[in-house]
Amino acid sequence: MAGIYIHIPFCKKPCFYCDFYHVISVNDNSAFIDALLKEVTLRKDYLEDETVSTIYLGGGTPSVFSIKDLGTILNHINKLFRVTEDCEITIELNPDDVQPAYLEGLKNHNINRISLGIQSWRDSDLKMLNRRHDSVQAVVALKETLNAGFENVTIDLIYGIPGMSLKEWESNLDFSFSFGIKHLSAYHLTFEPGTVFGKMLKKGTISEIDENDSAAQFNILIEKAESAGFVQYEISNFGKPGYFSIHNSNYWKQVSYLGLGPSAHSFNGYSRQWNIRDLKDYIKSVNAGKSFFEREELDIKTRFNEYIMTSLRTMWGIDLEYVEGMFEKEGYDYVVNLAGKFRNYGLMKLEKKSLVLTNQGKLISDNIISEFMMPGNE
Ligand SMILES: C[S@@+](CC[C@H](N)C(=O)[O-])C[C@H]1O[C@@H](n2cnc3c(N)ncnc32)[C@H](O)[C@@H]1O
Ligand code: SF4
Numbered sequence: 351m352a353g354i355y356i357h358i359p360f361c362k363k364p365c366f367y368c369d370f371y372h373v374i375s376v377n378d379n380s381a382f383i384d385a386l387l388k389e390v391t392l393r394k395d396y397l398e399d400e401t402v403s404t405i406y407l408g409g410g411t412p413s414v415f416s417i418k419d420l421g422t423i424l425n426h427i428n429k430l431f432r433v434t435e436d437c438e439i440t441i442e443l444n445p446d447d448v449q450p451a452y453l454e455g456l457k458n459h460n461i462n463r464i465s466l467g468i469q470s471w472r473d474s475d476l477k478m479l480n481r482r483h484d485s486v487q488a489v490v491a492l493k494e495t496l497n498a499g500f501e502n503v504t505i506d507l508i509y510g511i512p513g514m515s516l517k518e519w520e521s522n523l524d525f526s527f528s529f530g531i532k533h534l535s536a537y538h539l540t541f542e543p544g545t546v547f548g549k550m551l552k553k554g555t556i557s558e559i560d561e562n563d564s565a566a567q568f569n570i571l572i573e574k575a576e577s578a579g580f581v582q583y584e585i586s587n588f589g590k591p592g593y594f595s596i597h598n599s600n601y602w603k604q605v606s607y608l609g610l611g612p613s614a615h616s617f618n619g620y621s622r623q624w625n626i627r628d629l630k631d632y633i634k635s636v637n638a639g640k641s642f643f644e645r646e647e648l649d650i651k652t653r654f655n656e657y658i659m660t661s662l663r664t665m666w667g668i669d670l671e672y673v674e675g676m677f678e679k680e681g682y683d684y685v686v687n688l689a690g691k692f693r694n695y696g697l698m699k700l701e702k703k704s705l706v707l708t709n710q711g712k713l714i715s716d717n718i719i720s721e722f723m724m725p726g727n728e
Contacts, residue, residue: 352401352606352608353405353608355405355607355608355614356406356423358409358411359409359410359613361411366479366550367540367547370613371613372410383422383423384633385636392639393616396618404438404596405424405439407442408442411447412442413442413443417458421459438502438595438597439459441456441465444482446482446483448466453494453495457500462501462502463503466495466503471488474513480546496529496530503532504535507535508536508538509536509571510539510558510563511559512557512559516563527574527578533588533590536571541556575588581594584598585663585712585715602664603666612625626643649726658719662707663707667707671703685705688721688722689705696711697718
């Protein structure tokens with residue numbers, strides 16, 4: 351069982367917070383599509399004949415592509431990989447690209463999971479983030495998606511936005527749960543160097559919200575999601591039972607995946623590859639059949655650190671039997687000894703044979719994870 355991620359690197363307008371690789375252009379995608387199809391062929395053996403049970407079209411903005419172009423990409427993948435009948439196929443849509451005919455087209459290509467980039471239901475936030483859409487377009491897009499018969503619909507929201515009060519965040523959540531969504535991804539705003547917000551932060555023209563406000567917003571998120579029937583199966587991801595993202599869960603469970611397109615990552619259990627983060631260079635290298643990625647063989651410490659980093663963010667936590675089998679007694683003792691301190695502080699708990707973060711621990715998950723990291727070989 352494996353997954354395929356496809357990165358479509360085009361956006362119509364830059365959001366001020368976003369560090370995902372994208373270029374501001376929507377015209378003339380044909381050179382990119384040609385290269386992408388070539389990359390599919392070049393890398394058809396990467397998954398070693400494993401069946402593909404998830405495909406994720408992300409970006410950038412996959413919804414800048416026509417149905418015909420999306421169909422060409424998916425058909426080519428279907429020809430060269432063993433894609434399961436009930437494969438979870440997700441596409442990220444920007445609300446202002448959503449149209450009934452477009453949604454029908456997606457269904458015709460067996461796309462069965464829609465991720466809508468709502469971010470906030472408040473126009474002042476959307477303006478501040480430099481989003482293309484407004485709140486009316488967001489509501490229409492979500493209603494149309496649900497009316498089109500998509501059952502598995504998720505939305506993205508951002509909290510920790512400067513100027514957003516706790517009450518406003520609460521009403522963003524209430525409003526989201528008033529629709530029949532099955533999944534929510536809620537991310538705390540991060541200020542990434544190189545983005546407009548990152549530069550503004552450096553200059554002092556914007557500031558991060560207070561730590562206590564962040565904690566309050568995170569706590570209310572957990573509370574409201576839970577009472578609306580959602581399970582927090584990862585720090586930023588909440589799903590109704592039966593609707594957790596299989597694709598993302600596989601990333602956290604060390605399942606192999608192939609990443610296609612500029613900046614996409616691939617993983618096969620023992621090595622990780624990064625495609626070049628530049629559209630022109632990507633197209634040039636793929637066309638020349640030259641290597642367009644960097645590759646890192648993962649030594650045992652790196653694999654251990656990656657396992658901790660991903661598993662501790664999920665509701666399944668660190669599986670102690672897996673740790674013992676994979677990293678032997680040394681890894682097991684290391685984890686159990688370190689966990690003792692966090693358990694005493696009420697930040698971690700033992701559930702069956704797994705170590706999971708408590709709600710209090712989730713608030714400082716990054717700090718806890720970094721304490722678990724094993725230093726590399728010098
Ligand atoms: C690849 S992006 C976007 C997909 C789609 N292009 C869109 O904008 O709706 C995936 C999600 O990551 C989140 N995100 C990206 N950068 C972020 C940041 N700096 N802070 C918080 N959330 C961020 C946003 O919620 C976004 O929808
Ligand atoms: S958030 Fe989405 S639309 Fe905005 S720049 Fe990033 S990828 Fe593009």
